[in-house]
Amino acid sequence: MSTTQMELELPGFGPSLPDLASYDWILANISGGKDSMAMLYELVQHARAAGVLDRIVCVHADLGSAEWEGTKELAAEHAAAFGLRFEVVARKGGDLIDRIEERGMFPDADNRWCTSDFKRNPVRTLITRLVQTSRDAGHTGRVRILNVMGIRAEESPKRRKLLAFSHEGSWTCPCEECVPKRAKAEQYKARKQKVPKGVGPGWGASNTLRHVDVWYPVHAWSAMDVWAAVEVSGLRVHPAYLAGMPRLSCKFCVLASKSALVLSAQLNPEPAARLARIEKKIGHRFRNDLSMAEIIAEADRSPRVEAVACWQG
Template structure:
């Protein structure tokens, strides 16, 4: 989708990969507007390429930390298009309990919530999909396209992402990763620092799977997203109508003050649970803001109509 409201960034032109070269196309669906728009755009291209049957929708379930009905809504979105749907989650304690176990909340500099509760579980699904392909007689490495609804205007870090990129890793034998690994090994053997251009990263690719990442709506504006979602027929989560600009965790550690206050007005019991957790572990929800303070403001304020979005 290209519209007059689309954000243009030099070097970040939208790219559409050859969908037919992938055995699996993994659509990461949060239930929020950006992943809905991603699914609409993905379906448009998958239908044209005749590969709709290769799409697997995955939802990373955050349990009590996410808005009620989010997982069910993601399943509904997948069913709308007749797609296979998988729910993944971290093995063990949920996000809120894990915060207590670690004795600290995630932060912008330490977003362990993303790696533990999203990236890790999704990679386990990739492993399972590889095994399925192998059982069906798929020869060689299994190619997987990991599709997400990340957008450049959500944060400086996301702005730096490419709309299409190989998810490189040290154990990946592809023509991109192998030469870099050789350079890195040579430098390590001589006790020299590995140059930046030789670092392969810690991506999802390995000896059994080749993983690429595609961000179909990376350069889209918020207006572009809603222009795709509203006429699509996909139901929108009620948190948006209640004033929330994004559908992440109910209380995201990166969220704006007004977003946290509005969330506390909508989910007071969960806010109280976070405040009690703060007191037990002796760590503030945000460095400059406690959940206890958010609750006081939520109780003293009328329903917030203008909720500020946030970066991250």
């Protein structure tokens, strides 16, 4: 698809694509949201052209009651529209809201344990299963996996710094990129010095059995590009967008703008009330600058928010 990609000073590669045919599995992380819809549509076009559509596995990380109703079912619908395999992964135990109550704290921008505990780690269990499937089928050597996500630079300063394509290196990865990074980090350890950030190979999903790369096909896309792709794809959009929400994240994401949270409270009064009760019970505010009780109060006294222009701010 031709897009009007943003003119940004972005790291990573430009218009060229990774060699999709060089991967044994292509893992498409789909949330049911607009960015993952655009990503999936874009990925399918390239995979079809490369003759590797059958290597795509769609995965949805289920957050339980924290998600908007129908999200998991919509993600399954998106995968089915292209005839793709669909898998659901979730953290063992309670869902995200249960975990907040159990931990006695909400996640925040500096400690996004919700992402690691409920998305990254469960997805890695699927990666392990895919590797085992290949080995059971007689695959020799390391299994190559491309982990694909609908992350965009426009969403935040942090995401703008990400590479559109990168290797998920690790301390146990034997590739030519990770080995010298590990050796350099070991020099610091030998001197009993702290390894500087970015020096080591990282804590990615690669290891002696698998080589994992990450690709963000819509990294440089604008929101206009995304919606154009969604329209062309013919995929159904979640009702939350039609209600005025700018993103299909958790109903109450700690990174969302106040207006987005107020609108969500107006649309989801009972889940908001539950979070307010948890907030009071654990003695930890939803956000340092904004409590769930304050969000509900604002939602109750304000007219219905028709639409939220931005997610942050």
